Amino acid sequence: MSVTKSPRPPTAAPPAGEGRRRLGVGGLLAALLLLLAVVAAGLAIGARQYSLGEVWHGLLDPHAPAYTVVRETRLPRTLLGLLAGIGLGLAGGVMQALTRNPLADPGLLGINAGASAAIVTAITFLGITSVAGYVWFAFAGAGVVSALVWAVGGGRSATPGRLALAGAAVNAALFAYVSAVELLDTASLDRMRFWTVGSLAGARPSTVTGVAPFIAVGVLLTAVLARPLNALALGDDAARALGARPGGTRVGAIVAVTLLCGAATAACGPIVFVGLMVPHLVRALTGPDLRRLLPYCAVLAPVTLIGADVLGRVVGRPAEIQVGIVTMVAGGPVFLAVVRRGRAVGA
Template identity: 50%
Template sequence: MGGGGRRSLGGLPQHTRSRLLGLLAAGVVLVLAAIASLAIGARAIDPMTVLAALGSYDDANPLHMMVLELRVPRTILGIAVGAALAVCGALIQAFTRNPLADPGILGVNAGASFAVTFAVGVLGLTTPGSYVPFALFGALALTLLVYGLGSFGASGATPMKLTLAGVALGAAFTGFTTAIVLQNHGTLDVMRFWGVGSIGGRTLDQLTWAIPLISAGLLVGLVCARSLNALALGDDLAQALGARVGVTRMLVVIAVTLLAGTSVAAAGPIAFVGIMIPHMVRWFTGPDQRWVLAYSMVVGPTFLLLADILGRVALPNGELRVGIVTGILGAPVLVALVRRKQASGL
């Protein structure tokens, strides 16, 4: 009973037990959000009908068809994209040691968006699966370019230099994207809807390429968690602790490319999730990246699904796309979170 840290009945330290219970609670909330996503919309469907559609599908029942063909792909994509954006934001913040970094601020989304716009406007590709390679290449190219520019000078890749390089290149490529869109009315029609960010209107077939890529990115990101804890102490001390700094950075670049590129290709650029969710979860987990990434993987999709549900019912006719809702909700929540030192610190 004496000595050592306070331990729970299961033999785990109390803070570890609390984090595990918190993660379990977050998982339960995610399940409830997924059920709500299947039931709530322009036409409400009771949960029992939803479960019946999933368990014993009847193709003669229009409600079953609505659940399986419209809301299931939307919900699955929301879970995948929410996890991808949140984990991607946490990885970039740890990678740059900058709590304000996210795929948008570092220009990753701008690179993927430009590549997709080029594929649609110049090459004439129209289906998401056809321009996924372009989104991945654009995300990778901008990530490497930002890091290369931010590494110039004796001080190396400091958070401030990486942020400035990302903002500058992001603005430039956003301008290139706008130029392509304005030159082609057909491209404008496609991009003005895609560019807002939405998880609706997808089919199960379109998930066959998105889910494996996002899963691979999440797995690579989780592998980096322990080394990112060491990198937070600085490169020299991280190497002294046995962390392989170069390998870790390469893996983070791969993970960010897969997560950001696939998310942008599948759902368009969705703001605030990548920067806000890691701040939110660090309020509960502290700076340990293992817990930050695990919580982000659960809290991110919950937030995105709830935002999407709100967008479906906010207007009497039609719906708000989820990218608009996350922007409306994210700004005030982020301001409140970053005012808490324990939430904003890395």
């Protein structure tokens, strides 16, 4: 007599949210390891290349042959790239969420141009040349342009297309002003010719300490805004129903973008495409949830910026190509290819 065995009940699959959380944490750890590798490359690679052992001794031993280059030159440069990358990446993510436009970017919408115009004015007409002196002008310029683009684009009724057009118009006008000032003042042109293309080469310890507090406040503010911005994406009425305040969220987002972009631009110059490409591509991995997207942006944007700086040193050796040129040359075709193939997430 045969005995029929009852079928074994299927094993319960783990909840989808738990699987996504594990994948997100694992991917973020991998991104952090990549960032660590890029930081090491930033310290080791340049006109003169050092091994990791020489870099380690150069960081810790004042009598090491590599101390002057590694500790006093490359370390501030790499740290500045880290801070500026965090600022530009988070600013791009917040701006794309605020405008509901996956192609929004602090550079393309004129925020960086506003900071640049204010700094050029401070350098040319007021004689201010230190980061500590003109960082406040950068904040003022970025804040004014943020409000101007928002107003010209239609305010609360703004559409992604109108904001993009308003930003492009303001961007063109401000860069025309910057170019005119530089051409009319040769001394200003000599002082600003590397800054206006975006560069980490002039980084000093004082530059890093000068912008770090503003980047830190901007990072904290974006962390607080992640959930309200998620709610705002559903519309003002739904956001209010979820406990968010649309007006306060928009103001907070503009303040965060102003702090992040103003500090990064004051220290490095107007670097474009980092704040556009990184959030745009990260969204394909994390989805639109800012609680996942923003941490990835904060890690992968510095990877992009420091990596571009290292690439400029290698390609231009024994001189170097400024990081702003590298991001523009590398980022432009990549972005156009993504748009042309219809892979723009949310577009």
